[in-house]
Amino acid sequence: MAVSQGHTMIILPRPRDPGSAESPELAQGLLPGRITMRWIFASVIALHGLLHLLGFLKAFGWYEPTQLTVAIPKAWGFAWLAAAVAVVVTAGMIGTDSRGWWALGLGALVLSQAAILSAWPDAKFGSVVNALLLLGCLYGMFAVGPYGLAAEYQRAVSQRLPDTLAPEKVTEADLTDLPAPVQRFLRHSGVVGRPRVHNVRAVWRGRIRGTATDPWMEFTAEQHNFVREPTRLFFMNASRSGLPVDVYHVFSKRAATMQVRLLSVLPLVDAQGPELTRAETVTLFNDLCLLAPSELVDPSIRWEAIDEGQARGRYTVGANTISAVLSVDEEGNLLDFVSDDRLALSSNGKGFVQQRWSTPIREHQVIGSIRAMHHGEGWWHPSEGAYAYLEIELVDLKVNLTSSPGH
Structure with a gap:
């Protein structure tokens, strides 16, 4: 096998181990660096999602966070709750490397940004994390979505596998x-x-x-x-x-x-x-x-x-x-x-x-x-x-x- 770009039996030291042969991470083609980055990203997004609960609690008068001073109507409180759920679920899908996380992430991004706009003076800095989430979703579209080299490879394999011969x-x-x-x-x-x-x-x-x-x-x-x-x-x-x-x-x-x-x-x-x-x-x-x-x-x-x-x-x-x-x-x-x-x-x-x-x-x-x-x-x-x-x-x-x- 190759990448394009006295012989007694010698055992070569094992290359740096990116995961055990049985690891699902290996089956998904993930390396330690990628796994670490993925979990850091997922943790940041999860925390961002949980912070949306403050808007929901404030809207119903159950908690008065000092970070949110503007009034939030109850109708918008449900929007903050929906954003929290969508963003946290997206973070979970990122952490478990679930397919399609980027699509849910784009929807969660829209909900989150709408909630932030409803309390812009106090919540505007949440847009920074949403910008990070947007970049992550765009990366996901190409890394695991239908537009990347991985998807192109999988389509090519699927097209050819049915074309087999009865082996002699x-x-x-x-x-x-x-x-x-x-x-x-x-x-x-x-x-x-x-x-x-x-x-x-x-x-x-x-x-x-x-x-x-x-x-x-x-x-x-x-x-x-x-x-x-x-x-x-x-x-x-x-x-x-x-x-x-x-x-x-x-x-x-x-x-x-x-x-x-x-x-x-x-x-x-x-x-x-x-x-x-x-x-x-x-x-x-x-x-x-x-x-x-x-x-x-x-x-x-x-x-x-x-x-x-x-x-x-x-x-x-x-x-x-x-x-x-x-x-x-x-x-x-x-x-x-x-x-x-x-x-x-x-x-x-x-x-x-x-x-x-x-x-x-x-x-x-x-x-x-x-x-x-x-x-x-x-x-x-x-x-x-x-x-x-x-x-x-x-x-x-x-x-x-x-x-x-x-x-």
């Missing part, structure tokens, strides 16, 4: 013409006698950086790959300096795009073109090796033996043929994937340069009946010295789905 099984005959290291890898992975993979859903967590000196960004991610018409849909939630960053990679119809947005709204990257498509073709091949090894028997891949531990695969999608060298140990574990056909972002950020890229696997695991990677890294190999830009853990893996879990 991998047989020993399928392995006959493959180099010995690839045969060993496939047998050890347990694909022989099992159905071929036609789609994959993977959930990841880890950390990533742009250069060897950049700070690390923690992330969680989900991706779906489809084999019939090579497609890769990858959505990442990252956090840098406490601010959320959304990343959405698409490889579909033999073309690739990449979008990056700060706060789910502000565009940072909007890339496409033949260079990105070629780079993402390498990523597709890497995904097959790490997530769907049964597909390495496909005719779109031509194999060449190098030695007892290495083999070169040439993978073709459309006009692009790329190659990579797979390293496999005696037991059959995939140790590394190295390609010279990957393209890295140039130093000025305005183009791409061809650069060696590798994804060493540090630990393997069995998820259900599937043997797959567990921890791994992504490395760039520039002339000034190789460095790891990615540390990653595979949290969950499912194959041949007909619907997307949780969507």
Whole structure:
């Protein structure tokens, strides 16, 4: 798996933990920084909502708050109560990350501001919190509403999942013409006698950086790959300096795009073109090796033996043929994937340069009946010295789905 942008078995230290594998926060793609910010925001909004009760109590003469000196008619008292309830419920939905909180928040905002206007001289400073709530609702529209990259990703997945094939099984005959290291890898992975993979859903967590000196960004991610018409849909939630960053990679119809947005709204990257498509073709091949090894028997891949531990695969999608060298140990574990056909972002950020890229696997695991990677890294190999830009853990893996879990 990758993000666009003597081999003994070594266990890589676990990346900084953004939540346990069982945590619903992880399933929702949330990081510690985002969770903390969410609860702080929810607490501020909840307090703002509770303060509206003062207007309700004053209107009925049950309490005389010193903060409110203007008279509030009983009819407006009910407006203050409605605003209090709507704002507090909105805060609760924010705290629990409920879908649609931003829509209720906009309604609560209208009620709150109307109540504030009824006692403007004393309550006008509540408009500051309402301005904060408005910004939060606008962010929510793009982060979890129908207008953001996350929603675009989910729609794309939903459109493709019904298009599945009845999977045929991998047989020993399928392995006959493959180099010995690839045969060993496939047998050890347990694909022989099992159905071929036609789609994959993977959930990841880890950390990533742009250069060897950049700070690390923690992330969680989900991706779906489809084999019939090579497609890769990858959505990442990252956090840098406490601010959320959304990343959405698409490889579909033999073309690739990449979008990056700060706060789910502000565009940072909007890339496409033949260079990105070629780079993402390498990523597709890497995904097959790490997530769907049964597909390495496909005719779109031509194999060449190098030695007892290495083999070169040439993978073709459309006009692009790329190659990579797979390293496999005696037991059959995939140790590394190295390609010279990957393209890295140039130093000025305005183009791409061809650069060696590798994804060493540090630990393997069995998820259900599937043997797959567990921890791994992504490395760039520039002339000034190789460095790891990615540390990653595979949290969950499912194959041949007909619907997307949780969507």
